[in-house]
Amino acid sequence: MAAPATCADPAGRVQASFERQSIMRLLGASLDVVEPGRVDIVLPYRADLCQQNGFLHAGISTTIADSAGGYAAFSLFHPGEDVLTSEFKMNFLAPAKGERYVASGRVVKPGKRLSICQVEVHAYEGEQATLCVIGLLTAVRVTPR
């Protein structure tokens, strides 16, 4: 992937930034779908990512949801701009139990400064998906000075 950080290609810019998120490597998460305004991140189940009952910890499903939402916003930014999360809210609909988890971020309202994204996390057991998390997130566009 040559010089993705400075090219206009959204997928390349998202991939380059994602690779700098060291926590994604620690968790074993990777980018799945990257389209303008939409990013999916996949995380295989691991026993060391869990809460007290062996379900994925709510903070970890939130971590991939946050990156999916932030990068969905980032995919619409100009080269050189960066993204920060201002706030998010997550509702946990079902225990996160499955062999893999997919976090999807989608821009509901792009903005010059603030972009509002909807995020979801599904747990997969084979091909069966359960919606575990639904959330809303505000991403801030950071422009170089």
Place this chain on the structure above:
Amino acid sequence: MAAPATCADPAGRVQASFERQSIMRLLGASLDVVEPGRVDIVLPYRADLCQQNGFLHAGISTTIADSAGGYAAFSLFHPGEDVLTSEFKMNFLAPAKGERYVASGRVVKPGKRLSICQVEVHAYEGEQATLCVIGLLTAVRVTPR
């Protein structure tokens, strides 16, 4: 720590459950303060917990905030009861940059079924603390059947 899971001692019950949260070991987080209705969790800085700019990932500060809030509620429950997070909302006030992070959870309104908690994360550089995250969380009491 003898048989804490079945004793009335809140600190013992919190400690025993916290030790079953495998994610806390992976992140290197540990319990700090445990009082009835109040739990603090401390997380030392590590380069592998970061987002693209080297700050603690918002999802990871949320992970310790979620556990701090959940265990603050749990500390008021009866032995044998468990806790789940129903929802939370976090505002990120400053980049999480410091040598260690302390998440505090405090019960604002205990309830038979739902407990509302306020959570905060401070980043410490030496003794200087910066408030990085403020949030609200709903914890659900799960009673054995």
Place this chain on the structure above:
Amino acid sequence: MAAPATCADPAGRVQASFERQSIMRLLGASLDVVEPGRVDIVLPYRADLCQQNGFLHAGISTTIADSAGGYAAFSLFHPGEDVLTSEFKMNFLAPAKGERYVASGRVVKPGKRLSICQVEVHAYEGEQATLCVIGLLTAVRVTPR
């Protein structure tokens, strides 16, 4: 509408409860769509419902969104049960400016005790709709003792 409060008909039960929400009369809001798991409320523009710039006050778009979400949950309850809002989060995407506003509530995840709903408010200028508010809401089922 004969004895709707005790009949099984969801639309009748929603209508009967809605008529007891005195604030809806004060604002001039009325029920539009009522289906199992989905309720829309319509509010015509009035100059006395506004904030300092003449847009609908965020709290008033929230008021109809809250009732739409709560009644969407309520529409799936049993006769005799009641609904309370536990919490909600709203993102304001655009100034609420139009000749009428439509709040839609839709149950994302029904539950024995907690139901999670997505809510939206669109502002209409003629047939042109602008999404002004998107939110998430937790409704609590209250069972008679």
Place this chain on the structure above:
Amino acid sequence: MAAPATCADPAGRVQASFERQSIMRLLGASLDVVEPGRVDIVLPYRADLCQQNGFLHAGISTTIADSAGGYAAFSLFHPGEDVLTSEFKMNFLAPAKGERYVASGRVVKPGKRLSICQVEVHAYEGEQATLCVIGLLTAVRVTPR
């Protein structure tokens, strides 16, 4: 109150803007405390502001909480600047039942563009106060062009 909208005095600027919020007149709400970074709004009970059980509608306690939070942020702005709410989240801790309600907004983190505020609503029965709502709000500073 002579020309408050263009003077530096925060209380004067808040009062002048508050008087343009027509909804506050309709509800019967008025400013109570106005200090830099802190605003309280008081609302006497009225039967026509209620939900189906005769409690203050959650959207109406939210309406005064939103204005209290927004004006707390606004009180720290420069003359000529305006405020918009980007998002809020409210937890309802107890049914809002009392002879009057007081919404308090307090700036937790002022910012060049975004200010984060904590909001609370207490219901009063005589001198006895019950905390009914706790919330977090993001206010946006709007600068004249």
